[in-house]
Amino acid sequence: MMYDRKQWSDDELIDIYQQLLLPRMIEEKMLVLLRQGKISKWFSGIGQEAIACGVTHALQQDEWIMPLHRNLGVFTGRHMPLSTLFKQWQGNKDGYSKGRERSFHFGSAAHHVCGMISHLGPQLALADGVALAYKLKGEAKVAVAFSGDGGTSEGDFHEALNVAAVWDLPVIFIVENNGYGLSTPTNEQFRCAQIADKAKGYGMEGITIDGNNILTVIDTLKGVREYCIKEQKPYLVECMTFRMRGHEEASGTKYVPQHLFDEWKKKDPVENFEFYLQQTGVINAQQIDALKQNLKAHIEAELTKAYDTAEMMPDEQEELADVYAPVKPMPVPAVSPTSLITDSNNSRFIDGIRDGLYQSMQVHTNLVLMGQDIAEYGGAFKITEGFVQEFGKARVRNTPLCESAIVGSALGLSLEGYKSMMEMQFADFVTVGFNQIINNLAKIYYRWGQNADVVIRMPTGAGVGAGPFHSQSNEAWFTHTPGLKVVYPSTPADAKGLMIAAINDPNPVMFFEHKALYRSVSGYVPSHYYEVEIGKARVVQEGDDISIITYGSGVHWAMEYQQRHMNVSLHILDLRSLLPLDYSAIREAVQATGKVLILHEDNLLGGIGGEISAWISEHCFDMLDAPVVRCASLDTPIPFNIELEQQYLAKSRLDAAVKKLMKY
Known part of the structure; x- marks a missing residue:
């Protein structure tokens, strides 16, 4: 040699x-x-x-x-x-x-x-x-x-x-x-x-x-x-x-x-x-x-030094505590960030998401946005339109069709103290970045104390006739993964507040946004910078007959049902966060009526409704006046044809589920 x-x-x-x-x-x-x-x-x-x-x-x-x-x-x-x-x-x-x-x-x-x-x-x-x-x-x-x-x-x-x-x-x-x-x-x-x-x-x-x-x-x-x-x-x-x-x-x-x-x-x-x-x-x-x-x-x-170590004494609480990096309170910015919206009742769901991202970009100069077509084009749903002119291409980055590499790059940014948001163009496409999310992002803090300061936006859901590869509700895939946080807002105000909270959180957050709500749902959104706490549910309305526990599009289905059936008094709980779940709010919802209907767009088998139902049966059995009923979408892929899609969705079975519970 x-x-x-x-x-x-x-x-x-x-x-x-x-x-x-x-x-x-x-x-x-x-x-x-x-x-x-x-x-x-x-x-x-x-x-x-x-x-x-x-x-x-x-x-x-x-x-x-x-x-x-x-x-x-x-x-x-x-x-x-x-x-x-x-x-x-x-x-x-x-x-x-x-x-x-x-x-x-x-x-x-x-x-x-x-x-x-x-x-x-x-x-x-x-x-x-x-x-x-x-x-x-x-x-x-x-x-x-x-x-x-x-x-x-x-x-x-x-x-x-x-x-x-x-x-x-x-x-x-x-x-x-x-x-x-x-x-x-x-x-x-x-x-x-x-x-x-x-x-x-x-x-x-x-x-x-x-x-x-x-x-x-x-x-x-x-x-x-x-x-x-x-x-x-x-x-x-x-x-x-x-x-x-x-x-x-x-x-x-x-x-x-x-x-x-x-x-x-x-x-x-x-x-x-x-x-x-x-x-x-x-x-x-x-x-x-x-x-x-x-x-x-x-x-x-x-x-010899290594041998001189204490015997392993497993501590269950320590193990659970080390799954997530601690969340420190976010101080109110000294100068109020500029908002894209005004204080009115006419802000759309998409506006709340957009404003949350916009103000977060102002507050966090180390925040980088990444995704396919999100720069000049503004993204498939135009949520980041105009951002590149405001914040530059260094921070608003178009990506190749490399979902796995971009999730990995987001984690790499975290190693150097950066925050990042990656947009999955459609939640369905997350499968090609699944390994990075499940095995790298979710586990890294538990494994060696390194946080993953990453938000992955997930445009999700059916109802727009987009077929089996652009309509899936796949949130349950991630609620099974310790180390991730999963949020799923249903209102414009929550969309903004949860987006800001997700970006402030040092842990990886899967942020689900229902595509059908983007421009169909409007409401009041404050123009100031604020958080909605991750892990806290919201009581949409109080009622006496049935408690509907739901999230995302299910919230609007329940509200629409109530408007058409005034003879039934519904207690509606919007979970907002699926991991962690607000078990206190779930318990209170059970106690409010004694009859529980869990409603979600996801398929029945393996959906998070099964987990919530099991928890209620185990911890709130003495409060129940009837079996917990689940109302979910069919256990089939999502069809393209509108009539088939409507049949597929849980909404088409909501009336039957309510009537089933009312009989008890």
Whole structure:
């Protein structure tokens, strides 16, 4: 292996050698502990250390890195205390994730290391968001994301690179090509000669380098970093290497031909660099032995500290409390933001949403809006029309059709203290960003204390003849996910107040907006800046006969029904928030009449009505004078034909449900 020492002094080369040697020695110790049953799982990076160590060495300490399983050198290169790392791998309370995550599925904002999820590809888009934050701040920094060769086949790889290229973001994408994705060789994963060849297709530069040559990695990354900062463009670096052990230790290596191990053993990054330093007189055998003894003593001392930890004592309340970042009271802005509306009763539902966004953009200069066609065009429903002229394209950003990457970018912005709102053009399209929402946004605070300050707007619902892919009520998908908040306003005033509250909230909020209400519902909306508290229901009207618990379009169906049936006295509760639910208000609604009808547009099976019904039966049974009745839409996809759609909707069965309850 040929090394070019360039400007490095002897002391610097020895320091690089020590950085390369430390993760190797830690790993060797971890493999012993694995055999002893003291850790449960290990993903070995032996043979690949030069990449993680070299990349980390080339960066500034405050530049974010998104590492994966085999990047121990990132963690040691950021000087994370070994005792805390050992506690993490043992699942101890004092690890970085309080025992909630294993191996390398954790991060540390203090060290600018972002914790991975098992799906691998989604990490790439987070680097886009971080780089966008650097760009908006005018900081000379890059973000770095790692991928394996297998991960480059995922759609998230394509989306992340495409967004980085289109937005001219200073991101370095590192691909560790070790020849196998678990057991599948690269010739069964892609057909291009090198992964770096893909870079041109995205309009970015790419290079393939020897990933086992530590000096090549450092020198290349330093040059690429300078390029990305100067040109404000992304770069793809493919590092050729080899995994000397299994995908993880339990998987073994029988699927790898022996000649590859023989070939790559000769290219061992630690042994070759050690030999080079000896051959050039930078270090001698005695110094190497002393260095190894010092590192071994350091590792053992840190392990001793790690073993000296309290026994895990599960605390249910602590677990529940750590699902969401605490919400701090939002101080009233010193200067009242300019409103797009006036104090009148003629504000439409869409106006409330728009004004909430507009005033939030004024209050939070770190708020970025993202979505398909939301800039000059104003979005599919014209909610952000005129915003780009007011706030500029840097903060009102059109996106490619990359829902997953944009959700990931929104999370990346959070790492650097930004707020973001992403518009799903239709709530139905959220399926292609589902993984980022469920596994990244929702879990990140619980996993390692990093909040996701993201609002995702979800134009939802039927009633406009848009068919099965533009009309779904899919809010229940998200109410099942701890870590998310789900709001669903029904009035213009609540739409504005909940939008402002959602943006002020440091947690990820799914903001459902019924499309049929946009221009059909009007009401009073205050022009001043205000919040409607998330998690608090609203009593629409009090009644004596039946309590209808509902939200969104269901509120208007119930009100219309009451106007046509004055012989029935309805108590109508608008939930407004579906996660968290206002259980106190639900209890009071049950107590008001003793008869409960849960009404929602979503399908019956799996809808949130089932959860509310179960809770009432469990906690309010003695208040009931009749079984809880659910009124929901048919368990079919949503049809296009208007007559079929009307039959599908829960509204068509509301009268029968009310009459059923009245008979008791």
